Amino acid sequence: MDLAFVSYPPDAGSVQLTAKERFEAEAMPHLQDIFRTATRVVGDRQRAEDMVQEVYLEAWKSFGRFQPGTNCRAWLYKILFHCVSHHRRKWFRFGAPKETEELVEANVVYTPAVPDRLTDEDILAALDGIPEDFRAVVLLVDVEEFSYSEAAGILSIPSGTVMSRLSRGRKLLRERLADVARSHGILKAKQEGTGA
Amino acid sequence: MSQTSVNGPECRQAVQDMDAYLGDSLTPDQTRQLSEHLGRCSACSQELETRKGIRERLQSAAHSIPAPPYLEARVRKHIQGSHTPSPWVNRLIAVGVMAVLVIGIGVSLAYRSGYFRLTTASKESYIAFASSRVPMLMRVGLGDHVHCAIFRKYPKNPPPVEEFARLLGPDFRGLIPVVEQHVPSEYRLILAHRCQYHNRRFVHLTMTNGSRLLSLVIAKKAGGESFQAQDLLPALSDSGLSIYRAGVQRFQMAAFESRDHLVYVISDLPQEKNTELMRAMAPALSSYLSELES
Numbered sequence: 342m343d344l345a346f347v348s349y350p351p352d353a354g355s356v357q358l359t360a361k362e363r364f365e366a367e368a369m370p371h372l373q374d375i376f377r378t379a380t381r382v383v384g385d386r387q388r389a390e391d392m393v394q395e396v397y398l399e400a401w402k403s404f405g406r407f408q409p410g411t412n413c414r415a416w417l418y419k420i421l422f423h424c425v426s427h428h429r430r431k432w433f434r435f436g437a438p439k440e441t442e443e444l445v446e447a448n449v450v451y452t453p454a455v456p457d458r459l460t461d462e463d464i465l466a467a468l469d470g471i472p473e474d475f476r477a478v479v480l481l482v483d484v485e486e487f488s489y490s491e492a493a494g495i496l497s498i499p500s501g502t503v504m505s506r507l508s509r510g511r512k513l514l515r516e517r518l519a520d521v522a523r524s525h526g527i528l529k530a531k532q533e534g535t536g537a
Numbered sequence: 538m539s540q541t542s543v544n545g546p547e548c549r550q551a552v553q554d555m556d557a558y559l560g561d562s563l564t565p566d567q568t569r570q571l572s573e574h575l576g577r578c579s580a581c582s583q584e585l586e587t588r589k590g591i592r593e594r595l596q597s598a599a600h601s602i603p604a605p606p607y608l609e610a611r612v613r614k615h616i617q618g619s620h621t622p623s624p625w626v627n628r629l630i631a632v633g634v635m636a637v638l639v640i641g642i643g644v645s646l647a648y649r650s651g652y653f654r655l656t657t658a659s660k661e662s663y664i665a666f667a668s669s670r671v672p673m674l675m676r677v678g679l680g681d682h683v684h685c686a687i688f689r690k691y692p693k694n695p696p697p698v699e700e701f702a703r704l705l706g707p708d709f710r711g712l713i714p715v716v717e718q719h720v721p722s723e724y725r726l727i728l729a730h731r732c733q734y735h736n737r738r739f740v741h742l743t744m745t746n747g748s749r750l751l752s753l754v755i756a757k758k759a760g761g762e763s764f765q766a767q768d769l770l771p772a773l774s775d776s777g778l779s780i781y782r783a784g785v786q787r788f789q790m791a792a793f794e795s796r797d798h799l800v801y802v803i804s805d806l807p808q809e810k811n812t813e814l815m816r817a818m819a820p821a822l823s824s825y826l827s828e829l830e831s
Contacts, residue, residue, distance in 0.1 A: 372612060376604035390608055394615045401616040461598035468595065482560060483592045484599045489560055508556045515591065 364404050367413040368397065375417055378480050382425055384469055392428075396421045415487065418495045422477065459522060467517035475510030482507050547574050551581045555588055660688050671783040674764055675790050678754040678801030681734050682788070686743040686752045689728070701729035701742075708829055709740045709755075715825060716742055716753055719818040724751060751804040753818070755826070758797050765794075772812060776820045782812055791815035795826040 358366070375396055379389035399420050400407075407416060468476060481492040482503070489507075493500040551574045557563045558571055575582045664683050668676035695701075702710040713729065728743035740755040764771075764781045771779035772791070782791045789811035792801045800822055802815040 369609065369612075372609055373604050376608060377599055377602060380602060381599065386605075390605065390611075393604070393608060394612055397612045398616050459594075461601045464594055464598040465602075468599075479595075480599070484596050489562055504556065504560075504562075507560070511556065511588070511591070514595070518591070 360404055363409065364401060367407075367409075368400055368404070368417060371414045371417050372397070374414065374485060375421055378418065378485060379421060379425075381465070381468060381480055381484075382421075382473070382477060383428075392421070392424060395424050399424065412491070415491050415495055418481070418485070418487070419497075422496055458525075459518065463521045463525070464518065467514055467521050470517045471510055471513040475506050475513055478503055478506040479510040479514060483511070548578060548581055551575065551578065552584065555581075555585055558585070559588060559592065660684070667785050667788065670785045671790065672767065672769055672781075674762060674767055674769070674799060675781070675783040675792060675801075677737065677756050677799055678792060678803055679785070679788060679790060681732070681737075681739045681741060681754050681756065682743075682752040682801070682803040684734050685730075685732060685739075685741050686728060686750055692727075695725070695727045698726065701726060704730045705740065705742075706731060711825060712740065712742060712753070712755075712822075715818065715821045716744070719814065719821070720744055720751065721746070723747075724749075749805055751802070751806065751814070753822075754801040754803060755822075756799045756801070758794070758799055762799065763794060764792065764799075773816070775816050776823075778819050778823055780812065780815055780819060782808065782815075784808055793819050793823065795823055795830060797830045798826050800826070 372393065376389055376393050379392040379396070380386055383389050383392055396417060400417055407413065468479065471479070477496060478492060481487045481495060482489065487495065489500045489503045493503045496503070498506075551571055554563060554567055554571050558568065563571065575585060660683075664680050667683065668679055671679060698713060702713060705712065709731065713726070716726070723746040724744040725746075726742065726744050728741065730741055732739050732741055737759060738757045742753045744751045765779070769781050772782040773780050778793045780791055780793050782789070784790065787805045788803055789806060789808045790801055790803045791812045791814070792799060793815070794800065800819070802811060802818065804811045804814070806814070
């Protein structure tokens, strides 16, 4: 047998994988994604690292309940947001104020486009500035490209709520981006626009 | 880059549909209508491009922060050693937990209903049953021992000796050193009081070594009671004292009498050991009571 042709993970149809091998093959590849989202949700790299460890430990403990063939990435995200919710009161740095989820754009007044001169840090700072409920949906749908129904399952909320929070979250993000641009002098006061 | 304001109903609808459009959630009809509008309206078309641009910039920015290289190894180490229960083990645990809950609730309800609790009547019935098989005067001490030392719940952490001395009162507190002197050192006093049971006054001291229970019971004689008068034969006579003994079930009794009192040592020790203990204590007890009775 030529080892050069042995692929990893082995084909589950032909080889009986151990739980560790399956976990390694199905869960571990998403660590980068989980860390990225955890960082934006908890707002701190150290906490995000701890959170990733907790997520993976929880996932490993309950891996026996994970149905092979289903969406492991979405499952890990669900665990992530469960852990976040569990820890929220303990050490969240923000009070998670609830904002109205109404999607009303009575007057269509567009906010300006995002200036190219904004850096990644500026954009992430703007994202971090929007309330957690909206940020979570924006992260899941716009950054991680989950569908509405997947995001709804991860956050345990109705799809309609995902849609309204996404719309509101995107709008808030644009407003924050405008604020950042204005603070850098990129956007002049007369160009500023606000949402509805 | 300028602010654009459009207030037509088509534009409002288009803007509302844009989020769903970006999420591929519009129906084919809605998608067609939006596409047609975008073809006619440069402001909405620009708005959609802006939204797409923000989304791309956001993705790019979020992806620019990699996980630290050590994190994967740390996660692996963290989960190493912990085990993942298989589904059937999980189910077994769940069934076990449910069974324990059901049994626990059932026992609790039964206890509340009195099924597992000894009522006063059942305690008396037990004492009467055990006593029926020993001579009449032996029943006096046995009944008090079972009532106070067996059925009564004494605290796991008994109070200090001073409290027992207070409960025994000035006449009987001197029994504590007598008992402590003769009972093996591994026994500790867990109960000492004066009590009244079946209209008779008792002084009662109970000790335990953790597995054995031992009582000294002193009962006030009533109406010329006497072991001798009941024609009981002493098991042995020592130091001028006649020591009587009896046994029923796990209880062994050894007794002697003073002028006004019946004195018992009752325990779950073997009969010989129980008798030996009484034999060792009897002279000091007799002397103590004689002084009290004079």
